Structures are given as C-alpha cells and as structure tokens.
Amino acid sequence: MRNKIRKILCVVLCVGLIAGMTTGCSGTKQASGGKKIIRVALSQSETHPEYTGMEKFKEYVEEKLGDKYEVQIYPNELLGSQTKAIELTQTGAIDFVVVGTPNLEIFADVYEVFSMPYLFTSQKAYYAAMNDSDYMENVYESTDETGLRVVTWFDVGTRNFYAKKPINTPDDLKGLKMRVQQSPASVKMANAFGAAASPMSFGEVYTAIQQGVIDGAENNELALTDNKHGEVAKYYSYTMHQMIPDVLIANLKFLNGLSEEERQVFYDAAEVASETERDAWTTEVEKAKKTAEEDMGVTFIYPDISLFKEKVSNVQNEMLDANPDIRDLYDHIQLYNKQYADTKEEK
Known part of the structure; x- marks a missing residue:
C-alpha cells in the first residue's frame, strides 16, 4: 500500500513540476513574495542523516539569501526513483538531488570506480580521498556536458x-x-x-x-x-x-545562472550539509543497530x-x-x- 501511495504522490508531484517548467526558462517556480523555489530530491526518509544535512543546507541558504530563495526538500523518493530524479535535475525541474554514485556511471564512467568491491581499505582512507577537494573537483566536473555538477559527497557507511x-x-x-x-x-x-x-x-x-x-x-x-x-x-x-558515497548533484544551468556571491553561498551550504551528515552518521548507525536488534x-x-x-x-x-x-x-x-x-x- 505504501508503495502505491508513493507512486501516486510521485506522479502528482512530477506532473506539477513538469507543468512548472512553463513558468520560467529553467523551470524555477516563484514562491509567495517573489522568492524562487529551490527543489531538492532525495530517496531517504526524514530521520536519515542526509535529510538532516539537507535541512542545514536549507537553513544556510535561507539565512544568507532568504529574500530571494526558498528551499523545498522532497524525501522518500517523492519525486521518483534516483534515476528519475536525476533526469528531472537535468531538465531543471529539480535543482538538486542526492543519489548514490552508481547512478552517475551512465553520465561519466569514472564513477564506476566507487562500485569496485573493497576499493577502500579503511574509513580513514575513504574520508581522506573523498575530502581531497582539489582532486575530486576534476571528478565532479566530469558530468558538466550532461548538465549536471556534483557539489559535495555524503558518507553512507559500508x-x-x-x-x-x-x-x-x-x-x-x-x-x-x-x-x-x-x-x-x-x-x-x-x-x-x-x-x-x-x-x-x-x-x-x-x-x-x-x-x-x-x-x-x-x-x-x-x-x-x-x-x-x-x-x-x-x-x-x-x-x-x-x-559507496552518495553525492549532491546540482543542475549546472542553475549554478551558472547565479551570481558569484550566490553560487558561493550554495557551495558553502553544501559543505555544511556534508559535514552535518557525516557528524550524524556514526550516531545514527548505532541507534539503527540497537533498534534493529532489540x-x-x-x-x-x-x-x-x-x-x-x-x-x-x-x-x-x-x-x-x-x-x-x-x-x-x-x-x-x-x-x-x-x-x-x-x-x-x-x-
């Protein structure tokens, strides 16, 4: 029953998003007061660390640019599967989406490496490699020609x-x-x-x-x-x-349409979201193990x-x-x- 409800909601929301594409060149709808709505899609629930991270993303953006933007978060695959949400991000119907890197393999085959078994030998090596921003920026830019740009990563454990x-x-x-x-x-x-x-x-x-x-x-x-x-x-x-890390992907046209100052706010918000999610991860895993077992x-x-x-x-x-x-x-x-x-x- 819950899958049927999710599918119905997905259809209704996606139809609304597609219809909203006619309201502006990039599909960005206007909220009350003339603010632009920034849509974020993720597959996880409201209790997941990724959702907590994206709440911080929303808070940061609206604190800095609240007179211009309103961030709306859609969890639980409400806007469709990760594949569908990526497609909507490409069109500009969605501005940001959180997905696992395997979903990016068809857009840039460098991402296939993260699906390799036993690629990382420890969490410390994993964190150090992913936090090597100078190197990873080249990887993140590999999807530019498809209209997508990764802006940060999330830890989702082993x-x-x-x-x-x-x-x-x-x-x-x-x-x-x-x-x-x-x-x-x-x-x-x-x-x-x-x-x-x-x-x-x-x-x-x-x-x-x-x-x-x-x-x-x-x-x-x-x-x-x-x-x-x-x-x-x-x-x-x-x-x-x-x-395998999850990543936050932005519509590249949206990013390029921002002023330099605005773009930096969104990048800073993404980093805040990533840090918040990683800080919460270990605690939430221990809670999950306790709940699952007991x-x-x-x-x-x-x-x-x-x-x-x-x-x-x-x-x-x-x-x-x-x-x-x-x-x-x-x-x-x-x-x-x-x-x-x-x-x-x-x-």
Missing part, C-alpha cells in the same frame, strides 16, 4: 548483505537473489560472490523481499530501520564489500571478510582493464589506502 537467512561465508550466498544497485560493477560483484544479482530501485526492495521476489539486499544499517527492511530480513552480515529481532553477523575478498579478487583488475577512465582515480585512492594501511575497521 555496504553489507542482509537476507532472510544467515550469511556466514560466500557459500551462503549461492543461488540467493540479492538486490544490488543499478551498476554493472555491483552486478558483477554479487555474481562473483555466487549470488544472483537483482538490480532494482531502492524503493522497491521492501516489497520485493516481503513477497519473495528477492531473498535479500545489500546496504548500510539504516536501511533496516529507516526503510523497515529489518521487518522482512532478519540477518545482517558485515561483509563490508563496498564504501525491536525488530535482527541478528548481526561478523564473518571472516577475507573469504569474501578472495571471491572478488579478480573483479578489480577486470574493471580496470574494461574501463581505463577509472585508472587515475583508482591509483589516487591507493595512495590513501597505503597512508592508512595500519587502520583497522570498526564494526
């Missing part, structure tokens, strides 16, 4: 498998239909583990597990609670196979990760051979992996 049955070794994944993100690399990874990869929109996962269309999925701990997946999948296994009956499993790494040991080289555009970023990340080689992951 991705792990969860299912209706325990997963202690890769053998336990054999034959299981597991939802993965809509990325060729993620599909290849899941298949290498022995699972049957099933790419689908995040908003469809709960019902798919509930109805037996799939046996489980892979995501961070907040999916268990924020998205209620712990109601239908009772075993969460720390395979820690990926650290209230939802989820069992957390800590397998031998080396067994899983062995299964996908060839995937990195295959990806590098197939897509030379990821080589430079991959090598850059390895510098940080070496710098933080002695760092141990916390579970």
